[in-house]
Amino acid sequence: MTNPDTGLTPAQVYDQLAPEYDETDHQAMRLLEKLEEDVIARELPRYCTDIPHKRIANIGSGTGRHTGFFQRLGNERVYNLQPLSSGAVIRPSLISP
Amino acid sequence: MNMLTAAREKHQGQGGHNYVRADAERIPFSTAVFDIVIAGLFDSIHDQASFFHEARRILAPGGLLIVSQPNIHSAQMVRPALGLGVAETEFHMRDGSFHRIPSVLSTPLSLDEQLAASGFGNKHILEVPAGETALTPRISQLVQKAAQKLGVEPSAVPLITVGFAVAS
Numbered sequence: 001m002t003n004p005d006t007g008l009t010p011a012q013v014y015d016q017l018a019p020e021y022d023e024t025d026h027q028a029m030r031l032l033e034k035l036e037e038d039v040i041a042r043e044l045p046r047y048c049t050d051i052p053h054k055r056i057a058n059i060g061s062g063t064g065r066h067t068g069f070f071q072r073l074g075n076e077r078v079y080n081l082q083p084l085s086s087g088a089v090i091r092p093s094l095i096s097p
Numbered sequence: 098m099n100m101l102t103a104a105r106e107k108h109q110g111q112g113g114h115n116y117v118r119a120d121a122e123r124i125p126f127s128t129a130v131f132d133i134v135i136a137g138l139f140d141s142i143h144d145q146a147s148f149f150h151e152a153r154r155i156l157a158p159g160g161l162l163i164v165s166q167p168n169i170h171s172a173q174m175v176r177p178a179l180g181l182g183v184a185e186t187e188f189h190m191r192d193g194s195f196h197r198i199p200s201v202l203s204t205p206l207s208l209d210e211q212l213a214a215s216g217f218g219n220k221h222i223l224e225v226p227a228g229e230t231a232l233t234p235r236i237s238q239l240v241q242k243a244a245q246k247l248g249v250e251p252s253a254v255p256l257i258t259v260g261f262a263v264a265s
Contacts, residue, residue, distance in 0.1 A: 028235065031230060047263065066137060
């Protein structure tokens with residue numbers, strides 16, 4: 001799906017994203033991430049245990065959202081997917097579990 | 098440096114994490130291979146029905162889906178204050194510009210219905226307030242504005258919505 005305003009496809013947008021946001025927004029993102037992780041840490045035991053051996057797909061990881069969270073719970077093998085959206089090109093070198 | 102390279106460099110030597118770049122509506126993993134799928138800020142995925150279908154497909158039966166997005170009630174107040182449309186968010190580009198994209202937000206009820214339609218059960222959807230979390234000055238200002246409109250204390254303003262659901 002091409003953005004009608006910019007003429008860019010999701011893949012083109014993605015390739016131009018800044019890995020780090022500006023400092024203010026970066027702090028805001030960390031705040032939201034902390035809120036999310038507190039809730040997930042609280043609720044997760046209701047659904048599953050043995051997190052270190054779970055196979056985890058982290059969709060929308062950016063450069064590491066939630067990766068450290070699962071690492072702190074002992075899981076070292078998170079499959080992180082940086083999503084695009086409709087119409088994007090998938091690189092051929094994908095890793096599949 | 099692009100996002101994928103930045104992510105790999107950031108986590109180099111920190112275990113077996115893998116990073117891939119792909120379309121969230123056509124996830125390039127086999128069927129029933131994950132125990133947990135987590136998707137933060139999934140509002141920026143345009144075709145959410147396809148995404149939920151894919152999340153259900155890659156989860157093993159009994160697997161857990163965790164999703165989060167900005168809370169719709171707060172977004173309706175905060176986004177216009179930031180010059181954004183209610184159903185709009187923006188990405189920060191490497192050249193310093195911003196790229197606006199649609200942001201599809203759900204109410205707890207509509208999220209529950211979407212999850213049920215995609216084959217998920219045992220659902221639990223939470224609207225999470227800031228509570229006592231220390232806010233940045235900019236966010237604090239926006240939260241106070243939202244609190245006034247909602248008629249609640251700033252600490253009670255929901256900032257995010259988090260959903261848990263089990264693949265049936």
